[in-house]
Amino acid sequence: MYKKIDAQDVQFLKELLGEERVFVGEAISEDYSHDELGGISRLPEVMVEVLTTEEVSQIMKHAYQEGIPVVARGSGTGLVGASVPIQGGIMLNLTKMNRIKELDENNLTLTVEPGVILMEIAKYVEERDFFYPPDPGEKTATIAGNINTNAGGMRAVKYGVTRDYVRGLEVVLPNGEILKVGGKVVKNSSGYSIKDLICGSEGTLGIVTEATLKLLPLPKTVISLLVPFPNLDMAIGTVPKIIKSKAAPVAIEFMQREVILAAEEFLDKKFPDNSSDAYLLLSFDGNTKEEVEKSYEKVAQLCLEEGALDVFISDTDERKQSIWSARGAFLEAVKASTTEMDECDVCVPRDKVAQFITYTHDLEKAFDVRIRSFGHAGDGNLHVYVLRDGLDEEAWKEKLSAVFACMYRRARELDGVVSGEHGIGFAKKPYMFEQYDEAYITLLKNIKLAFDPKNILNPGKVCQ
Amino acid sequence: MYKKIDAQDVQFLKELLGEERVFVGEAISEDYSHDELGGISRLPEVMVEVLTTEEVSQIMKHAYQEGIPVVARGSGTGLVGASVPIQGGIMLNLTKMNRIKELDENNLTLTVEPGVILMEIAKYVEERDFFYPPDPGEKTATIAGNINTNAGGMRAVKYGVTRDYVRGLEVVLPNGEILKVGGKVVKNSSGYSIKDLICGSEGTLGIVTEATLKLLPLPKTVISLLVPFPNLDMAIGTVPKIIKSKAAPVAIEFMQREVILAAEEFLDKKFPDNSSDAYLLLSFDGNTKEEVEKSYEKVAQLCLEEGALDVFISDTDERKQSIWSARGAFLEAVKASTTEMDECDVCVPRDKVAQFITYTHDLEKAFDVRIRSFGHAGDGNLHVYVLRDGLDEEAWKEKLSAVFACMYRRARELDGVVSGEHGIGFAKKPYMFEQYDEAYITLLKNIKLAFDPKNILNPGKVCQ
Numbered sequence: 001m002y003k004k005i006d007a008q009d010v011q012f013l014k015e016l017l018g019e020e021r022v023f024v025g026e027a028i029s030e031d032y033s034h035d036e037l038g039g040i041s042r043l044p045e046v047m048v049e050v051l052t053t054e055e056v057s058q059i060m061k062h063a064y065q066e067g068i069p070v071v072a073r074g075s076g077t078g079l080v081g082a083s084v085p086i087q088g089g090i091m092l093n094l095t096k097m098n099r100i101k102e103l104d105e106n107n108l109t110l111t112v113e114p115g116v117i118l119m120e121i122a123k124y125v126e127e128r129d130f131f132y133p134p135d136p137g138e139k140t141a142t143i144a145g146n147i148n149t150n151a152g153g154m155r156a157v158k159y160g161v162t163r164d165y166v167r168g169l170e171v172v173l174p175n176g177e178i179l180k181v182g183g184k185v186v187k188n189s190s191g192y193s194i195k196d197l198i199c200g201s202e203g204t205l206g207i208v209t210e211a212t213l214k215l216l217p218l219p220k221t222v223i224s225l226l227v228p229f230p231n232l233d234m235a236i237g238t239v240p241k242i243i244k245s246k247a248a249p250v251a252i253e254f255m256q257r258e259v260i261l262a263a264e265e266f267l268d269k270k271f272p273d274n275s276s277d278a279y280l281l282l283s284f285d286g287n288t289k290e291e292v293e294k295s296y297e298k299v300a301q302l303c304l305e306e307g308a309l310d311v312f313i314s315d316t317d318e319r320k321q322s323i324w325s326a327r328g329a330f331l332e333a334v335k336a337s338t339t340e341m342d343e344c345d346v347c348v349p350r351d352k353v354a355q356f357i358t359y360t361h362d363l364e365k366a367f368d369v370r371i372r373s374f375g376h377a378g379d380g381n382l383h384v385y386v387l388r389d390g391l392d393e394e395a396w397k398e399k400l401s402a403v404f405a406c407m408y409r410r411a412r413e414l415d416g417v418v419s420g421e422h423g424i425g426f427a428k429k430p431y432m433f434e435q436y437d438e439a440y441i442t443l444l445k446n447i448k449l450a451f452d453p454k455n456i457l458n459p460g461k462v463c464q
Numbered sequence: 465m466y467k468k469i470d471a472q473d474v475q476f477l478k479e480l481l482g483e484e485r486v487f488v489g490e491a492i493s494e495d496y497s498h499d500e501l502g503g504i505s506r507l508p509e510v511m512v513e514v515l516t517t518e519e520v521s522q523i524m525k526h527a528y529q530e531g532i533p534v535v536a537r538g539s540g541t542g543l544v545g546a547s548v549p550i551q552g553g554i555m556l557n558l559t560k561m562n563r564i565k566e567l568d569e570n571n572l573t574l575t576v577e578p579g580v581i582l583m584e585i586a587k588y589v590e591e592r593d594f595f596y597p598p599d600p601g602e603k604t605a606t607i608a609g610n611i612n613t614n615a616g617g618m619r620a621v622k623y624g625v626t627r628d629y630v631r632g633l634e635v636v637l638p639n640g641e642i643l644k645v646g647g648k649v650v651k652n653s654s655g656y657s658i659k660d661l662i663c664g665s666e667g668t669l670g671i672v673t674e675a676t677l678k679l680l681p682l683p684k685t686v687i688s689l690l691v692p693f694p695n696l697d698m699a700i701g702t703v704p705k706i707i708k709s710k711a712a713p714v715a716i717e718f719m720q721r722e723v724i725l726a727a728e729e730f731l732d733k734k735f736p737d738n739s740s741d742a743y744l745l746l747s748f749d750g751n752t753k754e755e756v757e758k759s760y761e762k763v764a765q766l767c768l769e770e771g772a773l774d775v776f777i778s779d780t781d782e783r784k785q786s787i788w789s790a791r792g793a794f795l796e797a798v799k800a801s802t803t804e805m806d807e808c809d810v811c812v813p814r815d816k817v818a819q820f821i822t823y824t825h826d827l828e829k830a831f832d833v834r835i836r837s838f839g840h841a842g843d844g845n846l847h848v849y850v851l852r853d854g855l856d857e858e859a860w861k862e863k864l865s866a867v868f869a870c871m872y873r874r875a876r877e878l879d880g881v882v883s884g885e886h887g888i889g890f891a892k893k894p895y896m897f898e899q900y901d902e903a904y905i906t907l908l909k910n911i912k913l914a915f916d917p918k919n920i921l922n923p924g925k926v927c928q
Contacts, residue, residue, distance in 0.1 A: 105708050106708055106814060107707070107813045150657070163660070173903065179907070182881075183879055183880075183881065184814075185879075186620055186621070186814065186844055186845065187614075187811045187843055187845045187885050188881050188884065189613050189615075189664050189809075189884060190881045191927055192664065192669070193661060196661065196663075197660065197911075199657065200653050200655075201656055216712075246681030286755075287755075288758065294751070347649040347650065347652060350648075351568075379651055380650055381651045415648060417646075417647065418654045419652070419654045420649070420652065420653060424653075435654065436655070439637065440658075443914065443915065444655050444658075446913075447911065447914050448656075450911050450913065451910070
């Protein structure tokens with residue numbers, strides 16, 4: 001169906017980019033065959049490092065004309081196989097397009113290349129007293145990866161998700177045309193919002209080559225609360241009450257003892273407390289300590305009324321650091337505790353979180369498999385991991401598939417969606433196809449065709 | 465090209481809806497032939513009042529099969545002719561689908577039918593201590609109209625635009641299929657964001673039959689500042705400095721003396737001050753008076769340093785009411801002061817507002833025509849009105865077209881967009897076509913085709 005890369009194609013790429021940025025065959029590292037948690041892998045036929053929008057455009061023009069599949073890749077921290085070149089072809093490695101181009105203090109925007117990693121953006125803006133709110137756990141992800149999954153992260157409860165902070169994009173279309181969508185403007189009602197469609201499109205509609213992000217002033221004070229509960233039901237049951245109380249926490253995370261212990265072992269560092277079965281971790285921000293205290297006092301009281309064993313207030317950097325670095329290591333820690341794992345990233349309405357988590361405990365018993373979960377209780381986005389441990393290949397695949405089928409069905413019953421922030425990519429397609437009816441899927445396919453009539457950009461992903 | 469409505473079609477509609485909700489020929493009020501500021505008008509061949517999603521779906525199925533154009537209409541407060549049935553056909557009047565269906569306090573959402581008007585939503589939620597931040601000037605617009613233009617309003621500076629508050633939609637596609645997109649979930653990365661595409665699509669991609677809106681806790685205190693300046697340049701020049709100071713005002717509006725005088729006359733009510741040439745009107749909110757004071761004190765000081773003549777603080781309801789009701793009447797007041805007018809709704813980066821407004825003053829002299837402007841200085845979205853006054857039809861059309869061409873060109877030069885919140889509809893198409901290159905327009909047309917292959921839903925609008 002697709003054209004295989006031949007000597008002329010390689011020649012074209014080498015002439016365009018120079019020898020040293022074109023990798024073929026064994027020169028391509030195995031790393032580029034998979035992402036963080038794929039289960040699927042394939043190497044591209046050729047991997048190129050691009051440095052400019054114009055290069056991306058020239059390569060897409062060539063690929064479009066020749067019918068060669070192309071996949072764009074950032075840090076490869078995805079969790080659904082979205083950047084795996086399942087049809088081979090060309091992989092565009094965008095990690096070297098990693099400059100911060102402009103901080104515009106008059107318009108509160110930051111313009112960056114696609115390969116800048118999240119922790120650099122955070123550092124850059126915070127040093128200058130600005131704030132980029134999206135805060136996914138994986139700090140080495142590139143900004144374009146975040147845009148393409150519409151990553152949410154911890155602070156979504158108060159601040160929303162990546163899409164809400166993308167003001168403008170430069171995008172190279174599958175046919176090589178360069179499009180500027182949005183800009184530094186705050187409002188835009190000038191034709192269909194292509195910007196919002198690119199956000200969350202997982203590299204299937206266009207290649208992001210520049211992004212203009214919205215910044216906020218940096219809140220002057222952030223305070224975290226670590227709240228132990230006797231059990232998870234009580235912890236999670238408290239969350240809708242916090243929301244209903246009209247407090248405005250920045251984040252509400254939940255975690256269980258086992259995950260904390262795994263993180264302690266993984267980091268070789270003690271968590272401030274690990275004696276309880278379940279915890280809520282909350283943060284609050286504002287411009288004065290008094291203002292922040294006012295907003296968390298009510299919540300602390302409410303937690304205690306709901307049966308919390310204590311409320312630890314972390315207002316020193318050190319203590320906050322120890323809590324949040326543990327939280328940041330959960331994924332890696334759980335991963336290190338087993339042989340293999342796969343994740344379910346559903347998002348359910350916030351008052352359904354407890355029901356969903358209880359159900360995963362039932363599954364753990366029914367299927368005799370370890371299931372670990374943590375996540376964003378405050379926004380209903382749950383990360384549930386099924387662990388392989390000692391299972392052989394066949395038993396693992398069978399069990400995983402049965403457990404996933406149950407979890408995604410339950411999420412649907414609870415009016416949830418198949419992915420909160422990791423995306424669909426390749427791995428979660430079957431569950432998305434179950435979620436939507438035919439009319440919905442047809443529309444998604446039609447949208448893909450509107451951008452990519454030859455289906456060369458990241459084929460076989462999302463809705464295909 | 466399109467099928468004309470015949471007796472069978474009318475019969476079908478009457479059987480579906482009953483005689484009393486189907487209007488044909490002279491039974492259709494002239495009101496339905498235009499919107500608020502169109503310049504274009506045409507009556508539909510048949511106008512129907514719908515009450516349920518199922519009715520909308522049945523009508524679309526019929527229209528799709530027969531090839532009849534359909535336009536959906538709310539309150540008709542649009543400003544670009546988006547709801548004018550320029551091809552005749554069926555008009556769906558959605559104003560009677562006006563129920564507030566559910567306030568979900570656990571998930572902070574409000575689910576409404578499309579015809580609920582904005583002021584009802586504001587009243588309903590504020591009485592219950594919740595807050596729906598989007599606040600366009602036209603309070604009698606329907607919520608579906610707001611969604612379809614992605615209306616912004618005054619509070620966008622701090623709170624963003626309508627799209628940011630739409631969590632889920634029920635949409636009837638041109639072929640009659642009913643789609644549920646999004647929901648009560650806070651995060652969603654499950655396929656292309658159809659929800660975000662529908663927002664701002666001006667009734668051309670689907671018909672919104674239900675919306676689930678995100679609410680916030682109601683801020684307990686709002687304080688407004690009215691700041692007179694010796695001239696408009698000084699007033700507007702202060703805005704980027706306010707943004708840069710990292711204050712977080714809810715709104716920054718600018719207004720000139722002439723517009724205030726027109727509003728006073730129109731409302732027969734005095735504005736708190738009308739002695740200065742130009743004003744900024746700011747508002748700040750928060751949960752305590754101290755917190756709000758803290759945030760505006762710095763801004764008040766900054767305004768005085770920049771040459772403001774005074775700073776009037778309005779913390780009583782009465783005084784705020786008098787200021788904001790005048791602001792709310794600007795459009796009507798300017799309209800009442802002339803024979804006819806047309807508006808330019810550009811959005812430019814915030815630090816370009818002064819340049820754009822200065823340019824409109826140059827145009828006023830160069831073309832010897834009255835131009836009035838006011839708007840959202842804090843977000844760069846400007847409403848500039850060209851007034852016909854005594855010009856005859858031909859001279860008016862010629863002058864308007866020349867002045868508009870200049871203004872939209874200038875907006876493009878300043879990296880602005882053709883519409884901030886009123887949309888493109890029918891009237892602003894030429895300016896959008898000038899803004900985007902061919903690849904962009906092709907993509908917009910392809911997206912339209914992805915939803916509406918027979919081009920029956922609101923044909924001839926946005927990108928056609």
